[in-house]
Amino acid sequence: MHRIGYFLTDGFQVMALGTQSVFEFANVVAKEEIYQITNYSILGGEIRSSVGATVKTQQASSETLADTWMVSGIVDPSAHKTSDDELKFVKATAGGARRTAGLCTGAFVLAQAGLLEGRRVTTHWAYAELLKAQFPNTRVESDHIFINDGSIWTSAGLSAAMDLALGIIEKDLGEAIANKVARVLVMYHRRSGGQSQHSQMLEIAPRSDRIQVTLDYARSNLSGALTVENLAKVAHLSERQFSRIFYSETGLSPAKAVEKLRIETARNMVERGHHSLEIIARETGFRDRRHLREVFIRKLGVTPQSLRREAK
Structure with missing residues (x-):
């Protein structure tokens, strides 16, 4: 069983939850429960999404463990400050996880937690320059849809997070399963991480x-x-x-x-x-x-x- 934790902050971009379907249908295609998904927030309970709908979450603590962490972004990272408790949690859990992913502007959360120093990363093209300016020691490559640098994964705009999730499936289960999942999800084609954000x-x-x-x-x-x-x-x-x-x-x-x-x-x-x-x-x-x-x-x-x- 591979445990995937989604760490959500207040006002999280709701499309991030769409990537959960990638893991859901990986289980369907593989005909076994390979991935188990749990939503977390720093206080637990209901947390508000970018569109106002709420999602139930479990409280994240120092005992919370997951093999993969998917950290959601928000619509405008320039107008939001992640709390110290949230950053401490992300930094602490990333050290014990197999991988940590910043979905879209979730890269800002990873950067604020000190996880992107010297890393190759990407984020939504509209905020790539801001990420570069705020974290000059981070190697921002704004023309990629997702990047995997060691244990850190980052994606561009949130449709690209679907491609990132498929990239994780390919790493875990192989290309054939990843391609089958893409077909089940009726994705036009499965994009590699190096593909340009601008089509x-x-x-x-x-x-x-x-x-x-x-x-x-x-x-x-x-x-x-x-x-x-x-x-x-x-x-x-x-x-x-x-x-x-x-x-x-x-x-x-x-x-x-x-x-x-x-x-x-x-x-x-x-x-x-x-x-x-x-x-x-x-x-x-x-x-x-x-x-x-x-x-x-x-x-x-x-x-x-x-x-x-x-x-x-």
């Missing part, structure tokens, strides 16, 4: 269904010839009309949007590490491995090999 697929957000359908087609056919002519046919528009409407809705030319989608998909595949660079280049529409490398250096400032090593 081109979110930034390219057209207003009309016609252009959205075209983008969906492009994402599903990156290995093909995604010319303006072909995309215009999908949208049932002339090439001139399509280019004009596409630019007005996305701020990009069709060619530039396709390039961004290809780079992001290739980056995800490189970080996952399941395929050779030759296969990745072919599947995402690059001429060959050399072309993929040239584009990565020009657009990302890093080679695919370096990115894969970092993700591992």
Whole structure:
């Protein structure tokens, strides 16, 4: 039995509790109760979440033990002070735990408890600079969705905490179980920790269904010839009309949007590490491995090999 303790502070970001489903369904997939989850707070009893709903917790004390601690953040860490008792508890229990995770701005709690000195960490992109400023001896890498540095885990915005939890499942139970859990949760794909917080697929957000359908087609056919002519046919528009409407809705030319989608998909595949660079280049529409490398250096400032090593 692996005991997971969720340490919640007043006004905790309610989405943190969503990560409990990852462990719940790991038990379902594994067909045994591997993970046991308990919510704790410094005083116990009901504690208020960011949306006002309350959660029942057990009182955390010096005798409280867990193999993994998941420390929740709050919506705005610049306007909140964690109590001395809470920090003492986090610091004391982290020493006896297998790992301690700061979910989103929970990284601030870990930093205040003195657990992040010299560590590689991440947090929500909106507060990464604040974390750097307040804790200059912490190595904040703001463009990662989660980071595992020894016994310390940290995640970006709270949807990334789901990926962190899946990363823990993979460490404990292997990749096959983690992938099955992701499918049960209907996650679009399981992201590696090194993936960027900023998704081109979110930034390219057209207003009309016609252009959205075209983008969906492009994402599903990156290995093909995604010319303006072909995309215009999908949208049932002339090439001139399509280019004009596409630019007005996305701020990009069709060619530039396709390039961004290809780079992001290739980056995800490189970080996952399941395929050779030759296969990745072919599947995402690059001429060959050399072309993929040239584009990565020009657009990302890093080679695919370096990115894969970092993700591992």
